Amino acid sequence: MGKEEQLLTTSIRNSINEAHKIVDKITNLSLDNTLESRDKPNPAMDEADELLEWYLTKLYREVGMLAERMQVPRTAMRIAAEFDAIKNITSVAASNFDTGLASPHLSSIGGYFESLATMTQGTEVTGLEVFRTILENTPAIIQLAGVAPEKESRVQEEVMKVLKIAFPGAEREPSISHVFKRYKPDFGVRSLMAAAEYKFADTLSEVKKSLDEIYTDMKGYAGHSDWRTFYAVIYTTDRLVNPKEIEAEFLSVGADVQWFPIVVVGNGGRKSKRPARPQAGGGAINRVNRNRSS
Template sequence: MNKIQGLSHYLSGANDFYDEEHDLAEFEFKSQLERLYISICALIEAIGMPTLLVQFQNDYKSIPEKKVTELDFIPYIGELHSDTLMVFWKYHATLSSLMGEDTKQQIEDERRKQFEGILINTPKIVKDRDIEPSNEAEVRKCVYDLLIHVFPDAVRETSIIQGTKTYKPDIGIKSLKTAAEYKFADSAEEVKKAIGGLYEDMRGYAGSEDWKHFFAVVYMTDAFFTQQQIMAEFKHTKADDNWKPILVIGKGARKKKVPNA
């Protein structure tokens, strides 16, 4: 599927090489789907569940032939979606639970990757709303307004009480126990300050049973630092392993203070 996604960018009526490569990749994908279908049918039959087998076969046959290998691009998440694979995944989860395999963690990991993909696409989300932000509140509102349609249990500024102080992550997904903290930086100095603030947040959120995973999104208005630099900084300072920094670059600027007359 990833190969098809990569080749799709080069498709054109004037480029026979990439058209042929794409057709070959699609043929391989179709063959893989057919093998998966046969494997699942064989497994269901082997465990003696004829009713489930009929249901699975009917669900598969309900997919129009032209859509069996069709891939749809999911905006902002940056992933391809396959109706066929979704049917296979549904039955895989059912069969795994029947056979004692815990798929809950797998599902959570996949959903967390979706969440991360949306955070990485923050600049595009903001741009599509025709906004040039001047602070982090404007940025995170754009992202939250999208997130609630993907994750119904998304919340804003949920409380984490630590002793006498209450901390509030900017955005959280309750079912994933995952939160995101946003920082807005209009200069290299602001980036440094934002990273310093994240270390304080780490201490404040540590030990929470409701929130176990964190993303630190720094929205920069220019390329002040690279992702690799910040990752190296996190490693050097031995930042908590459950925190992952994400640097993004988008339009925007701090509002200049008007001097008193």
């Protein structure tokens, strides 16, 4: 990517860091604000709110510009529409882990940015690229392991071995907690803020079912500041679908921009259910018939 995109990326990252500092300051000011002083003027809080508004406005504008430069117009349009719909850009709320306050708008624009940031890294290899490369090479991992998986858990078992080598902090089923419910993607690397969900498909109908399950996962995983990039890996045992078709499907349904589909073809297949063999002597049905006739 060009030098301009590199510089814009650096500027955005610095602004995100500064905005997080302001949110931390607002948290501390809120804790210091006693019941008696809440109705009194608070110049420090007013200043923090003004700074947060300035940085968030700047971020929505610059991340939108980055999306346009990276030739991702749909993302740029989503960012602009989200910004226009915001009624109170300085609003903050308690974080999911009771560690203070968090800005939902900062989390949202930060998620958009992280999805675009890896595209500006040029030839530099990032952790996210390594993570994705491992996922894309799932068939090779399965082949080297010499297994023929019959379900997704067997695929996950072999991929996890490789992930642990590349990322010692890789987790199996990390928890993504919300107020009333807890979700668990198949893999996660917290240092990358990235997670992956695997689906095993042996037929075209299973591919369609996997997509429905992935769309449900999107809603459950969304809005958590600790996880910003998600990969949906559909492991098929035959060339059931063109990966480009899945990418087009994601666009057509307005899938979350933080989710990236990966379709791979590898060894294996679901275990066929063979009909039970009849027992010697005509089986149980014949024995019942003989008893009735006697």
